[in-house]
Amino acid sequence: MDKEQTLHGAGLGLRREMLDEVLSHSPDVVSFYEVAPENWIPLGGKYAKKFRQLTEQHSFTTHGLSLSIGSPAALDVDFVKQVKAFLDLHNISVYSEHLSYCSGEGHMYDLMPIPFTEDAVAHVVSRVKTVQDIIERPLVLENVSYYAAPGQQLSEIEFTNAVLEGADCELLLDVNNIYVNSINHGYDAETFLAALPTHRIRYGHIAGHYNEDVDLIVDTHGADVITPVWQLLQKAYEIHGVFPTLLERDFNIPPLSELAKEVKLIKKQQSEAMSNPKVCYG
Known part of the structure; x- marks a missing residue:
């Protein structure tokens, strides 16, 4: 059974500092x-060897x-080929x-809004098609959090759907990003989701x-998931059926046992949704 068939349930972002613990006892x-x-x-x-052990297990x-899919700079084709080799x-x-960009005349360390x-839309669609031709897989784009929308002509949902359809x-449905954007930009999260x-x-x-302020949330991946999310x-x-869902934690990383508790909450929600006969498992 290949990896595509086995992507299901609840996942966890792996950081290098977790490597030995996950190798010895994956929750x-x-x-x-x-x-x-x-x-x-x-x-x-040793890092490459240990990582290969994990991907085999x-x-x-x-x-x-x-990847900087929305950048005005030329697509880094050599990098995409490296990614293809890594995936293979x-x-x-x-x-x-991310449906964003992080490079122009140089590389930035923030994700900028397209x-x-x-x-x-036309620019991103063309670049996505090039990437997909190289990696020989669909590219999966994440709806991102953003804090400004320069030169806006389309709504966020119109732009996102146009890129997905055109390319x-x-x-990659990021639930927290929808919540963050709904607060920061004053729209209804459930309407966007649907x-x-x-x-x-x-x-x-x-x-x-x-929470920077009552109407400003910063997407940090550095805290526990809150109840509204x-x-x-x-x-x-x-709305969409149960799909594989992963917990991201990039900063203030607690012990693996604590992260596993939040992953368990994802599985609990998936199980509860599955008990509804109108909800299917993806």
Whole structure:
């Protein structure tokens, strides 16, 4: 059975500092892991050997950081080819990235919002098709959190759906990002959620964030998931069916046993949604 067939249930983002602990005892509740290819492609020696052990034992997906799909700069084709080799080596079928950009005249360390315009849709669609031709897999794009919308002509949902449809690619549904954007930009999170195309959802993300002010939330992945986000995840399952869902934690990382408790909550919500005969398992 290949990796695509086994991507199900609840997952966890794997950080390098977790490597030895996961190798010695992977929590039973974790159905799959996710890594950023950029953090592992350059590694050789013991790290490469240990990571290969894990990918032979567990299902993996990837979530990139530097594809910069919306950048005005030329697409880094050599980098995409490196990603393809990494995916093939570890038998990973899923490569996801952010619907944003992080490079122009140089590389930035923040994800910048792509202008919500028709021209930007055409630009991104063309680049996504090139990436998909190289990696020989669908590219999975994540709806991202953003804090400004320069030159906006389309709504966020119009832009997102136009890219997904035009490129015929897949969606990484980030529930926390929908919640964050709904507060920061004053829209209804459930309405946005319902407007996403069910058939394009490959898997989902859930994470914590930081409340800067009553109407400003920063997407940090550095805290526990809050109740309204858990509730929005449950609504996502009701609307779109149960899809594989992964817990992201990038900062203030607690012990693996604590992370496993939140992963267990994802599985609990999936099980509760499955008890509804109108909800299917994805």
